[in-house]
Amino acid sequence: MENVILIVHLVLALSLIGVVLLQRSEGGGLGMGGGGGVMTGRAAATALGKITWGLAIAFICTSIALTIIAAEQSAGVSVVDRLQDAPAPAGEPATLPTDGGSLLPPSAGDAGGGDVPLAPSAD
Secondary structure, eight states, X not given: OHHHHHHHHHHHHHHHHHHHHXXXXXXXXXXOSSSOGGGGOSOOOOHHHHHHHHHHHHHHHHHHHHHHHHHXXXXXXXXXXXXXXXXXXXXXXXXXXXXXOOXXXXXXXXXXXXXXXXXXXXX
């Protein structure tokens, strides 16, 4: 059922984009151009305007339906709770160094795992 609603949702989104792009502009972008735009009063309800409203309402309904389905399928547990309950991976537990050392793993040239000097020593 979720897949059907998702497909309908995607078709509605694409249809809504297409219908909006087909509509006539009412004055230029950012208020430039001729025509009163907002100042002319109520615009005529054209067929494309009614189709846009219908598609928008259907799009919102499918969005709400998908949200409800996703909420029902979640186990009532947040992602953070799932991370805390997950078992530690095999091997060493991940702990932060308390001695102020580096968080990076030791490299091949760094056998001790401590801090690597930035400049060569004057031997």
